Amino acid sequence: MTAATTPLTRRRATGRVARRRLVVALRTLAAVVVAIVVAFPLYWMAVVALSTRSDLLSGSLRLIPSSLTLDNFARVFERFPVWTWFGNSVAIAVVVALITVTLNTLAGYAFAHLRFRGSTLLFFVALGTLTLPVQVIMVALFQLTTSLGLYGSYWAVILPTSASAVGLLLSRQFMLSIPRDLIEAARLDGAGHLRVFRSIVIPLSRPLLAVLFFLTLLASWNDFAWPLIALKENRLFTLPIGLLYLQSENGPDYNTTMAFALLDVAPMVVLFLVFQRYFVQGFARSGIR
């Protein structure tokens, strides 16, 4: 097929190669344009965070900053309890992720491998909560957290946020792929369900645990609507709530707002880039089915 013997076929072959090259070049160009458009807002956030106020207001369009400064960060740290808010975000996100992953995998195992009365109905009810926006229940949930005495502490955010079925669905789907024979064999050897869960299911579910932990951490770190309602005291704020507070205090001072936004965005972007190949596969698996 590749052995082009006559000049005619050879010319046709080179023509085809040239056309294919052109197609690849055009595709690459289009993809690069899309990538630039998507990346630009993040680039611009960083530029504004690192440049002086006068640069932004000079009126002339300057896409590449003439000089860089860390003054905006200094001002943010000076005026706002950034480290407290950062610590709150870390603590809340980690605790939410730990609770959620533990509860979701436990329940996921039961729905995947145990037969019990009411399992279909209960699974349906749990799934139903997935499509529910928090705004449906926010007033009643606020009253509930107040009457439970949670309001005014981190738990007002942690407990309602941990009440989630997203990971339950993912866990069940993943654990269905663990061979039932393996579990039956361990059961026949006298292992209890908790033992089976700990020494067979969990070790085989490492990829799931990593994906689930990261996605829950990310969602909790970026969560806004419920923390906005549940955290009224400045000292309890997470980064997104602090960001909004800072913005309302600062008015149109975009430089400090973007400096703080960068502190909010950077950790998750870094983690995202490091872990992307794991959950890209996870997403792919959940999407094809």
Added chain:
Amino acid sequence: MTAVAAAPSRRPERRRRHRGDAAAYGFIAPNLGLLALFVVVPLVGTLVLSLQRTNGFGGGVFVGLENYARLFADPLFWRASANTALSTVLVTGLSLGLGLLTALLLNAALPARAVLRSILILPMAVSSVASALIGKLVFDENAGVLNALLQAVGLPAVSWQSGGAPAFASVVLVTLWLRLGFNMLIYLAALQGVGRDLIEAATLDGAGARQRIRYVVVPMLGPATFFLLVIDVVYSFQVFDVVFVLTGGGPQNATDVLVTYAYQNGFVTRDQGYAAAIGVVLLVVAVVFAVVQWNTSRTRDLTE
């Protein structure tokens, strides 16, 4: 094999099932207990609250369906409903379309493909509050970089903040920015499932590029599209953060959606019974999609 073994052991089987029940309930209790306490209980509370007239955070007075009657006569409620429907249609349609286009673009051997893909999915990691604030910066009517760029290429500046339709467009664009990566990822995975050999077979049968897409690729993408359709609709009808931070529902309620209008009533004007009634309307919509999603996941299980 199992039929032979199962026949004589039916009675112990049943007894074991009962013992299994207790263990299973133990496994699901923490998760479902938390869901019951923090979702189901407030849900019932919302239904009760929606039948009450409230003042501040004290007790309410039972007023029957009065809140719902008020809703139907409230032009702002209808405005928010229309906005919600429109933004759901726009965000879902555009995420699907652009997600597929970018996936097709990246589904070929391109230089630096991995880097391009990483860039396109990066907004998935960005908080919606930060995204909305970046949006404020970019769309600023006076100092914003977007208007400066438009004017640099000879186009008129757009009133992204004071104009109703442009403000609505800015909300849709920021939401789309947040959603594109996820849609592209799912489509990319589905395209890789289509497989080279199927496309090559079509090529050998004389199908042109357009025909290959129309008759081979598109039908194979059905399941992924349906999955994304459900997820995108559910996501976009509850977009709160972007609207709340970027436009605050303005100008003149042009970007108000049901979730922001409910928040406004529940926590700003403190008309909680009324906010709960809006919540119930949202609930009805959510239930419809829960049913659709349930059907999707069930067919997914069956094909497994």
